[in-house]
Amino acid sequence: MPAPxxxxxxxxxxxxSRPAKTLTTPVPSRAELKPILTAAARSPDHGKLEPWRFIVLERxxxxxxxxxxxxxxxxLGLNEADISKARVQFASAHLAVAVVEVAKPSDKIPPIEQTYSAGAVCLAMLNAALASGWGANWLSGxxxxxxxxxxxxLGLDTHERVAGFIHIGTETSQPPERPRPDLDAITTWVCE
Known part of the structure; x- marks a missing residue:
């Protein structure tokens, strides 16, 4: 029997997750952020490629x-609402970590699995921040x-892209619970 x-x-x-717009100061110090980054870096990395890196973005x-x-x-000629949303995402933030997917050549690990690994890092970082008592949100756009x-x-190279921006800070309000997926509707059991 496994030990739960x-x-x-x-x-x-x-x-x-806590909406990024509700996060404020204080934010984790560098010492407080390190365990969060360490937890994220323990994500499955498919063949020890480590196809990701972090850029910590301070105010x-x-x-x-x-x-x-x-x-x-x-x-780019984008509409005002889209421009404003992107601008506010950064202008109102106090700390965010860009999780950068770094595609690495591999005969064994296809690019899509490297993308999955970068996504796993985003979720691990989000959960580590929440488990540490901070409010956190994973944004893209x-x-x-x-x-x-x-x-x-961000100075990214041509083989790099952002998997997500993980915003971390002190939450000012707790969001209400939201509807969750109907497990029976999304699960298929295969017995044979």
Whole structure:
């Protein structure tokens, strides 16, 4: 019989992201952030490729990224609402971690599995931040997929892309529970 970790299971069954717009200061110090990053880095990495890296974005960098997002959105001819949403995502943040997928050549591990690994890192980081008592949210948006923003704002190379921005801070309000998937509707049991 396996030995359950009931506290971990209870956490996973009740975890809830906190909307980024409700996060404020204080944010984790570098020392407080390190265990969160360490937990995220323990994600399955398919052949020890480590097809990801982290960029910790502190307040001045986030303010700069807000300006880059606005300028890039205008140059792309995006509508005002989309530009504003991207700008606010960075302008109102106090700490975020960009999880950067770094595609690595491999004869054994296909690119899609490296993408899955980067996604697993995002979820692990989100859960580690929540388990540490911080509010946290995983965001993306058009800017996280735009090469111009990624290269200008974050200095990413052509083989890199953002899997997500994990915003971390002190929550100002607890969000209400939201509807969850109907497990019976999404589960198929195969017995033969």
């Amino acid at each position: 970790n009931q506290a971990a299971m209870d956490f996973l069954l009740s975890r809830r 001045p960098a986030l303010k700069r990224l807000a300006e880059v997002a606005e300028a890039r959105g205008l140059s 058009w800017a996280s997929h735009d090469r111009g923003f990624l290269e200008t704002g």
